[in-house]
Amino acid sequence: MGRYVENKCKLCRREGMKLFLKGQRCFTDKCAVSRRDYPPGVHAQKRAKVTDYGVRVREKQKLKRIYGVWERQFKLYFQEAERMKGNTGENLMVLLERRLDNVALAAGFALSRNHARQLVNHGHFAVNGRFVDVASFSVRPGDVISVRQKEGVRKQVAEAVEINKSQPVPAWVEVNRDNLTVRIAAMPKREDVPHPIQEQLIIELCSK
Numbered sequence: 326m327g328r329y330v331e332n333k334c335k336l337c338r339r340e341g342m343k344l345f346l347k348g349q350r351c352f353t354d355k356c357a358v359s360r361r362d363y364p365p366g367v368h369a370q371k372r373a374k375v376t377d378y379g380v381r382v383r384e385k386q387k388l389k390r391i392y393g394v395w396e397r398q399f400k401l402y403f404q405e406a407e408r409m410k411g412n413t414g415e416n417l418m419v420l421l422e423r424r425l426d427n428v429a430l431a432a433g434f435a436l437s438r439n440h441a442r443q444l445v446n447h448g449h450f451a452v453n454g455r456f457v458d459v460a461s462f463s464v465r466p467g468d469v470i471s472v473r474q475k476e477g478v479r480k481q482v483a484e485a486v487e488i489n490k491s492q493p494v495p496a497w498v499e500v501n502r503d504n505l506t507v508r509i510a511a512m513p514k515r516e517d518v519p520h521p522i523q524e525q526l527i528i529e530l531c532s533k
Contacts, residue, residue, distance in 0.1 A: 381530035388522050392421045393438050398461070403531050414524030415515040422495075422513040425450065426460040428470060432500045432507045433489035434482050444482070449473045470507040479505060495519075 375383070389399050406416035421427065426441040429450060435441035441460075444450060448458040451471050464470070472482050486502050494500050495517050499508040 378530075381526045384523055384526040385530055388421070388520075388524075388527060391438075391520055391522075392424065392427065393442065394421070394461075400531075412515075414528045417527070418515055418518045418522070418524055419513050420463070422518055423463045423465075424460060425452070425457060425462040425464060425470070428464055428498060428507060428509070431495050432470075432498055433486050433492060433494065433502075434472070434505070434507070436485050436488065440485070444478075449475070449478045449482075464509050466509050466511050468509045470509075472505040 385399070389396070394402070402417060402420050403413075406413050406420055409416045422431075426435075426438060426445050429435050429441040429444060430438055434450075435444055445460045445462075446458055448456045449472060450457060451473065452462065452464065452468050454469075454471075456473070472479055482505055486505070490502075495513065497509065497511045497513045497517055499510045501507070
């Protein structure tokens with residue numbers, strides 16, 4: 326699949342919030358949103374008022390950019406969320422949270438989402454003893470994610486764990502920092518999603 330290679334800080338500025346695309350940098354004074362809290366572009370501060378449709382589009386863009394999915398992937402997630410029982414918006418958020426690259430990031434095993442995706446795509450993580458190289462792999466309760474027994478990889482992950490040790494870990498994952506393993510203790514819930522997304526606006530947009 327393709328990947329975004331332009332300035333990631335511009336994405337945060339465009340959405341008017343931190344998307345945490347650059348790891349620990351987002352928690353420092355170097356964060357672009359903290360320094361320039363307006364959209365990128367020469368005439369950004371003169372743009373007309375956003376319409377109701379525009380607000381809903383921007384909310385969808387935020388969600389896509391936070392989890393690093395493209396439009397086609399997003400549509401598939403939305404269709405699956407609709408087929409599931411319960412609230413479609415909550416189902417959508419839970420499906421995205423269960424991505425393997427998101428679990429690696431949430432556990433502190435990577436410095437950023439791109440870093441987590443790279444580790445997964447290179448086959449450095451195993452789920453229940455079986456190596457997985459698909460970032461969108463969906464984890465389930467009881468799954469155990471471990472790091473490849475390769476010195477360079479384990480050193481890289483251990484360094485990320487040390488850097489991220491002050492960051493909170495979601496309640497639905499159990500992290501063993503000594504063995505570099507993660508156990509999925511439960512299915513994530515809407516309140517476990519740390520991002521301030523108004524999923525109802527996305528549902529209203531995509532249901533038309």
